[in-house]
Amino acid sequence: MTKVLIATVKPFAKVAVENISNILKGAGYELNILEKYSSKDELLKAVADVDALIIRSDKIDDTVMAAAPNLKIVVRAGAGYDNVDLEAASKRNIVVMNTPGQNSNAVAELIFGMLVYQVRNHFNGTPGTELKGKKLGIHAFGHVGKQVARIGKGFGMEIFAFDPFISNDIIEKNGVKAVDSVKEMYGTCDFVSLHIPATPQTIKSINYDLLSGMKEGATLINTARKEIIDEEGLLKLMNENESFHYISDIAPDKKSLFEDKFPERCFFTPKKMGAQTAEANINAGIAAANQIIDFLEKGVDTFKVN
Ligand code: 3PG
Numbered sequence: 001m002t003k004v005l006i007a008t009v010k011p012f013a014k015v016a017v018e019n020i021s022n023i024l025k026g027a028g029y030e031l032n033i034l035e036k037y038s039s040k041d042e043l044l045k046a047v048a049d050v051d052a053l054i055i056r057s058d059k060i061d062d063t064v065m066a067a068a069p070n071l072k073i074v075v076r077a078g079a080g081y082d083n084v085d086l087e088a089a090s091k092r093n094i095v096v097m098n099t100p101g102q103n104s105n106a107v108a109e110l111i112f113g114m115l116v117y118q119v120r121n122h123f124n125g126t127p128g129t130e131l132k133g134k135k136l137g138i139h140a141f142g143h144v145g146k147q148v149a150r151i152g153k154g155f156g157m158e159i160f161a162f163d164p165f166i167s168n169d170i171i172e173k174n175g176v177k178a179v180d181s182v183k184e185m186y187g188t189c190d191f192v193s194l195h196i197p198a199t200p201q202t203i204k205s206i207n208y209d210l211l212s213g214m215k216e217g218a219t220l221i222n223t224a225r226k227e228i229i230d231e232e233g234l235l236k237l238m239n240e241n242e243s244f245h246y247i248s249d250i251a252p253d254k255k256s257l258f259e260d261k262f263p264e265r266c267f268f269t270p271k272k273m274g275a276q277t278a279e280a281n282i283n284a285g286i287a288a289a290n291q292i293i294d295f296l297e298k299g300v301d302t303f304k305v306n
Helices: 014-026 040-046 062-066 086-091 104-119 143-154 168-173 182-188 231-240 255-261 278-298
Strands: 003-008 030-035 052-055 073-076 095-098 135-139 158-162 191-194 219-222 245-248 266-268
Touching: 003 014, 003 040, 014 030, 014 278, 030 040, 040 062, 052 278, 062 086, 073 278, 086 095, 095 278, 104 143, 104 219, 104 245, 104 266, 104 278, 135 143, 135 182, 143 158, 158 182, 231 255, 255 266
Parallel strands: 003 030, 003 052, 052 073, 073 095, 135 158, 135 191, 191 219, 219 245, 245 266
Antiparallel strands: none
């Protein structure tokens, strides 16, 4: 019998697991679940006889794959797959997929929750500012970026986007102003929201030089990855520029330093919350289950990333 394992340190909503379970059982597969595990050993034991794996930000390296001799497919239920060693997977003939777009609305909604909290001074009772009429820059116009644009328009914001991989036509068709350079966008906008993946090219690319070109009172919003920020450069900038704000769904390494030094100018969710909605879990979980079945039964590899 084909065995699938859901391995999630950060569990899906119960209803999402029920959905995944129904789909896989309907296909005649066996489903095992390993949630909130605290050691790699637990994961290594749990993968021993599985054919397929559904994960979130769980780290899947060569040792995990080596411990799973039957493993044929890993589906990262979500967008970013920087937690999976793609090279090792390819060497072992393991297909890796993601489920693009399935959790993008959840991430976009969180951005506006954090933004309102920030511009209203953490709800401390003093007069804040409004989002209406302000300029919002979207750094990379993928699935999440598009949702951010849609919601930002609802707030009456002027939306800009920079994405070297997406044509200006597509950006403009979404009612967004396409900007030709990253510097131009950072210099134009009151808020910049990051939607780039963590790759060798993007790691630490959001640096002092880029951020120092931002406007007086600007805010950087990070719901993407911690690694894309040059943390030392950001700290330097926030020390020098007393009007700069940083809000993030992924706490920086020096979280307490940021919070001690700039209590009103930064905010970090206690745990990465972007994709933590029942809807996002259901959408990504269902997609993952169906992609596994389609791949194992028919060889469909539409969302293969390796
Ligand atoms: C993603 O890449 O899909 C998001 O960062 C969500 O990650 P999570 O599933 O670990 O919450």
